[in-house]
Ligand SMILES: O=C([S-])c1cc(C(=O)S)c[n+]([C@@H]2O[C@H](COP(=O)(O)O)[C@@H](O)[C@H]2O)c1
């Protein structure tokens with residue numbers, strides 16, 4: 001089980017997070033292949049070692065000669081849907097832009113489907129998002145904990161004109177996320193951009209100070225500006241959860257309810273809604289209740305940060321008027337993402353290790369289905385070949 005803590009106490013933007021991922025050891029090729037997959041024109045991705053205040057950091061430049069700056073949410077969704085991205089990366093990037101569309105729509109009072117993006121609709125911002133999502137997917141962290149986010153102060157000039165800081169879209173995107181202007185002495189500038197805020201809110205599984213963890217890698221991503229006396233950078237600490245003291249063990253919740261009066265055809269939809277609301281897993285157990293009445297227990301395993309959203313699904317999508325909850329400590333094997341090819345088609349494979357040995361391989365189902373359809377082979381056949389390829393040294397290098 002791996003964990004990432006994002007130190008956003010000096011803010012965050014798309015390119016800062018890119019720099020931090022590369023600085024933490026994510027191969028630049030992982031970022032570049034995702035950026036190339038979304039950009040319909042040549043992209044230049046360049047990293048350089050810089051300092052921001054007292055910190056050594058990596059600056060990541062994404063340069064595209066982009067003609068159409070303004071795109072609609074529909075345009076961006078089509079661009080991402082048609083891009084050759086791994087399924088988990090595409091899904092994350094779509095969630096990031098959906099958040100941006102909902103926030104932009106709320107700020108300006110228009111339906112999100114009709115939102116016209118400004119700066120965030122430019123190809124360099126879209127590439128930032130695809131690259132950051134690819135980098136985090138590569139890390140394959142089970143937990144992403146975000147520190148309180150510094151948003152800055154003052155005002156900023158943008159396509160909308162002069163905006164107060166935090167800009168309206170950032171304030172919306174960070175609703176429900178711990179944030180603050182910045183430590184005393186912070187420069188009066190925008191520290192967290194809408195792209196940075198949307199990425200943090202999408203990637204987070206929890207919010208707070210550094211969790212108990214054993215750090216394995218540190219990445220420091222530099223912002224473009226370098227104000228005097230301030231480290232304009234975001235930090236990533238990548239590692240494994242440490243066994244914390246009992247009182248603050250990182251736990252998740254199981255939320256459940258016994259239900260004996262719901263039309264059984266509604267349970268599949270309820271399970272889908274629980275997963276969409278942030279449940280890590282959701283399942284149904286048949287039970288016999290008092291008077292021998294057949295019923296079901298509906299369960300959801302959920303991080304604390306999404307518990308309220310999951311409770312709402314129980315009350316909105318089922319007939320229950322009450323839920324019970326208990327904490328569970330989770331222990332999972334360390335896992336990593338590999339990429340293999342079957343008949344020339346890339347397939348992401350999640351590998352779990354026990355005592356250093358690979359003990360479980362799970363090829364990404366969407367990739368298997370795509371490859372099987374393209375090759376005219378059975379999914380069983382492609383699945384078997386993907387697993388065999390993942391075990392065949394030295395053809396496959398662990399992605400992380
Ligand atoms: O692009 C859009 S839709 C946009 C909306 C807003 C609002 O607050 S509304 C603000 N901005 C500003 O543009 C720059 C670039 O943002 P990135 O997220 O692309 O880095 C930044 O100053 C935003 O505050 C853009």
Ligand code: NI
Pocket residue numbers: 104107108160169
């Ligand atoms: Ni706006």
